[in-house]
Amino acid sequence: RRFLQTLGTITLVTVVASGGAFYYYAKREQHPGEQLDFDPEKKTLVILGSGWGATSLLKTLDTEDYNVILISPRNYFLFTPLLPSVAVGTVTPRSIIQPTRYVARHKKRKVSVIEAEATDVDPLKKTVTFSDTSDIQGQVWSTTIPYDYLVYAVGAETQTFNIPGVAEHACFMKELHDAEKFQTRFMDCVESAAFPGQSPEEIDRLLHMVVVGGGPTGVELSGELHDFLTDDLKQWYPELAERIRITLVEALPTVLPSFSKQLIEYTESTFKEAKIDVLTKTMVKEIKEKSVVVKMPDGSTKEMPMGLIVWAGGNKMRKLTADLIAKLPETQTNRRGLTVDDHLRLKGAESIFALGDCTATQYAPTAQVATQEGAYLARLFNSIARKDALEKQLKALQADPIKAEEQKTEVENLQKQLMKLEKLRPFHYSHQGSLAYIGSEKAIADLPIFGSGNLATGGVATYLFWRSAYLSTLFSFRNRALVALDWMKVKFFGRDVSRE
Ligand code: FAD
Ligand code: NAI
Numbered sequence: 001r002r003f004l005q006t007l008g009t010i011t012l013v014t015v016v017a018s019g020g021a022f023y024y025y026a027k028r029e030q031h032p033g034e035q036l037d038f039d040p041e042k043k044t045l046v047i048l049g050s051g052w053g054a055t056s057l058l059k060t061l062d063t064e065d066y067n068v069i070l071i072s073p074r075n076y077f078l079f080t081p082l083l084p085s086v087a088v089g090t091v092t093p094r095s096i097i098q099p100t101r102y103v104a105r106h107k108k109r110k111v112s113v114i115e116a117e118a119t120d121v122d123p124l125k126k127t128v129t130f131s132d133t134s135d136i137q138g139q140v141w142s143t144t145i146p147y148d149y150l151v152y153a154v155g156a157e158t159q160t161f162n163i164p165g166v167a168e169h170a171c172f173m174k175e176l177h178d179a180e181k182f183q184t185r186f187m188d189c190v191e192s193a194a195f196p197g198q199s200p201e202e203i204d205r206l207l208h209m210v211v212v213g214g215g216p217t218g219v220e221l222s223g224e225l226h227d228f229l230t231d232d233l234k235q236w237y238p239e240l241a242e243r244i245r246i247t248l249v250e251a252l253p254t255v256l257p258s259f260s261k262q263l264i265e266y267t268e269s270t271f272k273e274a275k276i277d278v279l280t281k282t283m284v285k286e287i288k289e290k291s292v293v294v295k296m297p298d299g300s301t302k303e304m305p306m307g308l309i310v311w312a313g314g315n316k317m318r319k320l321t322a323d324l325i326a327k328l329p330e331t332q333t334n335r336r337g338l339t340v341d342d343h344l345r346l347k348g349a350e351s352i353f354a355l356g357d358c359t360a361t362q363y364a365p366t367a368q369v370a371t372q373e374g375a376y377l378a379r380l381f382n383s384i385a386r387k388d389a390l391e392k393q394l395k396a397l398q399a400d401p402i403k404a405e406e407q408k409t410e411v412e413n414l415q416k417q418l419m420k421l422e423k424l425r426p427f428h429y430s431h432q433g434s435l436a437y438i439g440s441e442k443a444i445a446d447l448p449i450f451g452s453g454n455l456a457t458g459g460v461a462t463y464l465f466w467r468s469a470y471l472s473t474l475f476s477f478r479n480r481a482l483v484a485l486d487w488m489k490v491k492f493f494g495r496d497v498s499r500e
Helices: 002-030 052-060 080-087 100-105 176-193 200-206 216-236 261-273 319-327 367-398 401-406 408-422 460-473 477-493
Strands: 043-048 066-072 076-078 097-099 111-115 117-122 127-132 141-146 149-152 208-212 245-249 276-279 283-287 291-295 301-305 308-311 352-354 434-439 442-448 454-459
Touching: 043 052, 043 141, 043 367, 052 066, 052 100, 052 367, 066 100, 076 100, 080 176, 080 216, 080 460, 097 100, 100 111, 117 319, 149 367, 176 200, 176 308, 200 208, 200 301, 208 216, 208 301, 216 245, 216 261, 216 276, 216 434, 261 276, 261 434, 261 442, 261 454, 367 401, 367 408, 401 408, 434 460, 442 460, 454 460, 460 477
Parallel strands: 043 066, 043 149, 066 111, 149 352, 208 245, 208 308, 245 276
Antiparallel strands: 076 097, 117 127, 127 141, 283 291, 291 301, 434 442, 442 454
16 A cells, blocks of 8 residues: 555656646746847848758857848748658648747847848848748838848759649649648549549549659658558548559659668568559659659650649759859859858858758758758857957957057967967768658668768668657757647547548
């Protein structure tokens, strides 16, 4: 009896303590402390973008040293790795976004967040022009502001190679609205196929889902789609589910070319078991309203009827980036993106720093790279601010020769500190490994092991590792709690099949 009493007390204390801790964290996230105002003595740092690179920079930056203005057409940070999960309803859209104002509100000094699209960067005048493109006011507002430093982190857009019909008929998988649009269109196809009296050919067309691009985006989406089919649609549409087909089209000889051979084979065999048709060495040539035209490996052309097509064909630079490159023809010669030096400084423009998917570097365009670059830049800006402060101090001392002589040791000390700061360390990327979900509760991982090669692993245990890794990488405590709840909800009640 005493044992049960003790156990009961311990349980009660644990529940109350964790409830209290949960409440404390939630409240602290909701109500951060007071912030310092803008200081006219400080330099203006303008950040373009609110994605992985920009958010990582803002999170790590000491805003006490700068007046920070962040401009982005999206007023939130999007956790892209779970976008394919949103597309099939495993995770709800709001669970994977975090308002940028939340990040800004937790900084020491106020950060001005402006929801607008930068339309022009002038590296000579050191100005940025931006417009409010929302149609709420019935007109476009545009303004230009000066900057001392500009951080350019506008990412990339989806590459379509100008293939006819892609922009008009395909869904993309890049932004939150893409995943929501996909979900609606997918359920529209299924419900339309359930309409009585249709020809078998039309039902098969509506139930044929095509994913173009065997990179990680296309593979993860195909895997998630398969899960939706087997876990939920089989129950709710038993007469149709067997007829739903998923086809993944890839122009290269294999899917996931950036993963190791063993994991490519594992993915292809998992897809085979899951009845996902993988067409490699097959190039999409045209997308029509109800069909897709592909060039087969033997050179022949085939037209496949389909209900829904998703285009995940890779990245291309934004127009704003192309315009910026055109303004610096002598130093910006790469057609893939912006060229930066070892400190992420834009070649040809001293005061601009660029990072993430808008740059052309030796690194892959991933969230991992953009995050590390953002954190590096924050440290760099903290050093620049320290250097500026030391220079100011030194100048004040040296302005008065008597004072400078009296405080010789102080002057030498400041000079030494300055010399240390002159040698700012270059950016160094540390690869933590690549992970991808492939459906059927299986994931793949290519993990570097202490410089002695890679550990390539796939399966259910890797899937649990994938889930815990993504849960811990999510932006905030709120995001973690919401995603964990979504996963639990789906386990208990399944995915929602209603069409919004
Ligand atoms: P983004 O995160 O794209 O941010 C760009 C920002 O700039 C956005 O806020 C945008 O609104 C803003 N912007 C756009 N135009 C303008 C303008 N004119 N003016 C001002 N702001 C502008 N990488 C991984 O490492 N692991 C993964 O698991 C992974 N999964 C992914 C899944 C999907 C579905 C996708 C699409 C990508 C995934 N990635 C992953 C890649 C990763 O999302 C990108 O590499 C990363 O987003 C790049 O960060 P970024 O800051 O350069 O750009
Ligand atoms: P990607 O560039 O990796 O893959 C696009 C694929 O589309 C290519 O394999 C290309 O051959 C194919 N393609 C292009 N045009 C085609 C056509 N006409 N017909 C058939 N196939 C065609 O693009 P993705 O997957 O969007 O990834 C972009 C970046 O984001 C990559 O760097 C990737 O590593 C990263 N990412 C990482 C993830 C992860 O680590 N889990 C998940 C998603 C993206």
